[in-house]
Amino acid sequence: MKKMKSSILLFATTVLVLVLSASFAPAQDKITLRFSAHADQWGNVAAMIKLYESRNPNIDIVWVDEPEGADVHHDRDVTMFAAKDGSLDVIVVDVIWPPEFAPAGWLMPLDEYFPPEEQKKHVPAMIDAQTVGGHIYGIPYLNDIGNFYYRSDILEKGGMEVPDTWMDLVNTCQKLQNPPELFGFIPCFWKEQQLSCNFVEYLWSNGGEYLDKTGKEVLFNKEKGVEALQFMVDLVNKYKVTQTGVLSMSLEEGRTIFTEGHAIFHRNWNYVWNMAQGEESKIAGKTGVDSIPRFPGGEHVTCLGGWSHSVNNFSEHKDEAAKFAVFMSSWEVQKYRALNGLRTPTILKLLSDPDVVAKHPVYPRLMEIAYGARARPKTPFYTQISDVIQKEMHEALLQRKSAKEALDIAAEEIEFVIQ
Amino acid sequence: MKIRRKDKVRKSASIFEKVNRIRREGLTRKQLGYVLVIPTLAVIACIAIFPFIITANYSFHTIKLNVPQLGRPYVGFENYIRLLGSSRFIDSFKITLFFASIVVVAQLLFGLAIALVLNKEFKGRGAIRATILAPWAIALIIVAQFWKWMYNGVFGIINFFFLSLGIIDKPVDWLGESASLAISSVIVTELWRNTPFMAIVILAGLQSIPGELYEAAKIDGAGVFQKFRRITIPLLKPAILVALLFRSIDAFRAFDLLYALTRGGPGNSTELASLYAYKLLFGYLDFGRGSAATIMMAIFTTALCLAYLKLIRIE
Numbered sequence: 259m260k261k262m263k264s265s266i267l268l269f270a271t272t273v274l275v276l277v278l279s280a281s282f283a284p285a286q287d288k289i290t291l292r293f294s295a296h297a298d299q300w301g302n303v304a305a306m307i308k309l310y311e312s313r314n315p316n317i318d319i320v321w322v323d324e325p326e327g328a329d330v331h332h333d334r335d336v337t338m339f340a341a342k343d344g345s346l347d348v349i350v351v352d353v354i355w356p357p358e359f360a361p362a363g364w365l366m367p368l369d370e371y372f373p374p375e376e377q378k379k380h381v382p383a384m385i386d387a388q389t390v391g392g393h394i395y396g397i398p399y400l401n402d403i404g405n406f407y408y409r410s411d412i413l414e415k416g417g418m419e420v421p422d423t424w425m426d427l428v429n430t431c432q433k434l435q436n437p438p439e440l441f442g443f444i445p446c447f448w449k450e451q452q453l454s455c456n457f458v459e460y461l462w463s464n465g466g467e468y469l470d471k472t473g474k475e476v477l478f479n480k481e482k483g484v485e486a487l488q489f490m491v492d493l494v495n496k497y498k499v500t501q502t503g504v505l506s507m508s509l510e511e512g513r514t515i516f517t518e519g520h521a522i523f524h525r526n527w528n529y530v531w532n533m534a535q536g537e538e539s540k541i542a543g544k545t546g547v548d549s550i551p552r553f554p555g556g557e558h559v560t561c562l563g564g565w566s567h568s569v570n571n572f573s574e575h576k577d578e579a580a581k582f583a584v585f586m587s588s589w590e591v592q593k594y595r596a597l598n599g600l601r602t603p604t605i606l607k608l609l610s611d612p613d614v615v616a617k618h619p620v621y622p623r624l625m626e627i628a629y630g631a632r633a634r635p636k637t638p639f640y641t642q643i644s645d646v647i648q649k650e651m652h653e654a655l656l657q658r659k660s661a662k663e664a665l666d667i668a669a670e671e672i673e674f675v676i677q
Numbered sequence: 678m679k680i681r682r683k684d685k686v687r688k689s690a691s692i693f694e695k696v697n698r699i700r701r702e703g704l705t706r707k708q709l710g711y712v713l714v715i716p717t718l719a720v721i722a723c724i725a726i727f728p729f730i731i732t733a734n735y736s737f738h739t740i741k742l743n744v745p746q747l748g749r750p751y752v753g754f755e756n757y758i759r760l761l762g763s764s765r766f767i768d769s770f771k772i773t774l775f776f777a778s779i780v781v782v783a784q785l786l787f788g789l790a791i792a793l794v795l796n797k798e799f800k801g802r803g804a805i806r807a808t809i810l811a812p813w814a815i816a817l818i819i820v821a822q823f824w825k826w827m828y829n830g831v832f833g834i835i836n837f838f839f840l841s842l843g844i845i846d847k848p849v850d851w852l853g854e855s856a857s858l859a860i861s862s863v864i865v866t867e868l869w870r871n872t873p874f875m876a877i878v879i880l881a882g883l884q885s886i887p888g889e890l891y892e893a894a895k896i897d898g899a900g901v902f903q904k905f906r907r908i909t910i911p912l913l914k915p916a917i918l919v920a921l922l923f924r925s926i927d928a929f930r931a932f933d934l935l936y937a938l939t940r941g942g943p944g945n946s947t948e949l950a951s952l953y954a955y956k957l958l959f960g961y962l963d964f965g966r967g968s969a970a971t972i973m974m975a976i977f978t979t980a981l982c983l984a985y986l987k988l989i990r991i992e
Contacts, residue, residue: 503830506853
């Protein structure tokens with residue numbers, strides 16, 4: 259009993275000493291910025307933070323890890339903002355968030371720090387996505403677009419070309435596929451954000467539109483949109499060129515099938531190129547990347563992804579935070595991250611920079627595809643719209659409703675929200 | 678502090694008198710009880726009652742975080758009326774009820790069976806008791822992710838198994854092919870995960886039944902079935918009700934499992950009320966309506982609890 263008492267006393271004293279020493283620590287002149295960024299397996303972010311700290315001795319950067327997965331990440335940021343919490347000064351923001359975050363007053367306008375002449379150097383669609391109400395709210399640093407990956411060896415053996423239109427894709431698949439050993443095409447039709455990204459590519463490549471310019475009227479349930487969705491339904495149910503479980507498979511599950519060598523075509527983001535060439539891939543050196551197919555008469559378009567650095571409007575050190583955000587998206591940092599890792603730059607000239615191209619020969623091709631990139635509708639209700647459309651598209655893909663019926667119901671529900 | 682042995686009842690004492698009495702004679706047992714329970718109540722108030730009041734307050738306002746210019750106007754019961762009028766919310770409630778009732782009944786039957794087996798003497802019983810708890814001890818989100826991979830239509834082990842046994846002749850998309858298949862797959866995972874809890878609680882109940890009762894019954898010539906019906910079941914009832922109470926509440930607000938396995942798909946076929954409420958709150962940033970949905974769920978769960986508690990008290 260006595261022993262326990264003394265150990266409790268010891269513990270209490272230790273805690274007390276710790277608390278006191280923390281509160282009596284000398285006041286610091288140094289400014290601490292808390293920077294929330296994705297995990298980085300190459301250690302580049304840490305290296306760049308060190309570099310910045312050595313150039314700015316009065317700044318201390320604390321790196322906070324992001325949660326894995328964009329949805330969870332979004333929810334964490336929203337909770338933080340809703341509480342007017344300024345504890346994360348610089349954050350990374352997905353391309354669809356600014357229209358939601360900026361009107362709420364959560365992001366700091368960066369016009370002063372990131373003027374138009376600087377903006378011009380980046381992929382245009384990314385700048386467009388970060389601009390809300392005439393102000394810019396984020397500085398792009400990571401380029402990401404939907405790409406169309408193919409197995410060059412299989413196409414060559416079968417004597418086929420890379421498909422240009424969606425019907426070409428179907429024909430090629432039907433000729434060369436041999437499921438379950440070799441599936442034709444792996445899209446991501448799971449009921450989450452990815453499904454919306456896939457859908458806009460069918461919609462836009464058929465000349466369809468999502469919303470009108472005011473963002474108040476729904477256009478995706480017009481003829482072009484219905485055709486696009488009907489084609490998606492046919493891909494799964496009529497032409498049977500997609501993998502088993504396409505409606506319940508997450509992006510990564512689909513990617514695994516492709517890099518394990520069990521599919522000819524795959525729609526995914528930039529990261530798959532590097533994974534396909536990596537050590538664990540069974541298809542290294544046997545892949546190619548191209549624009550996503552289109553409908554006859556339509557254009558090759560791709561859904562814009564990618565990330566930017568933004569400053570929390572509740573931060574206590576906005577000026578310092580904005581300067582740091584500019585640095586982290588600068589030519590210097592983007593080049594370093596491209597050369598020492600696998601982060602695709604957003605600065606156009608970097609995508610054709612000789613050093614970068616020597617390391618990543620595929621980048622000039624990605625840049626061409628990136629010019630066809632389009633941002634998803636800019637509305638604060640995007641998450642809601644996307645959720646409704648995912649639900650109704652699944653009804654159509656399951657053939658419980660016709661494409662027209664599903665899109666009409668979605669349009670009705672969405673108009674109720676946005677008007 | 679001095680504690681008086683005898684509590685004298687004096688009803689019409691003013692506060693002043695009371696304080697004086699406490700000074701003179703110390704606290705009564707009852708008063709001491711209240712004093713001791715205050716810290717606990719304070720903590721509960723902070724972490725349970727206070728947030729509940731805030732949520733209830735939110736539910737009477739329009740709060741759209743992504744449209745701050747709307748302000749936070751008071752709208753009375755509009756959020757509730759809107760939700761009750763939306764087929765999506767009603768559907769999610771129906772799916773939840775369906776899911777919860779199937780899960781709880783099935784878990785009760787399986788849990789009872791497992792507990793009866795584990796209650797018998799046999800070699801290695803300790804080890805088996807420990808292993809049977811394993812599914813329940815793993816974090817649910819991890820369990821769900823494992824199962825998602827096992828259900829995978831291309832590389833999932835369940836397809837492989839059934840194909841090689843000849844039960845199915847082509848791969849099945851367990852979570853996406855049809856609404857009924859998806860909800861069944863989810864229920865199977867839920868049973869795998871939470872039946873052990875039921876089994877352990879019932880097992881504890883079984884072990885508290887004195888062996889003499891069975892011996893006496895045997896002497897009176899009771900058969901196995903009679904012993905089960907007349908002794909085991911009646912004496913087990915309290916344990917079963919407690920287990921049912923816990924499981925019903927949990928099943929009713931199940932979330933992580935669905936979040937990882939289906940996200941409510943295909944279509945809306947596995948969207949439970951909790952998942953929809955989460956979407957309203959953090960997807961749509963509609964805190965007014967989302968709070969209303971959670972409050973309605975809370976009311977329902979509380980009613981369920983009260984019903985169970987009443988049953989337990991009757992026993």
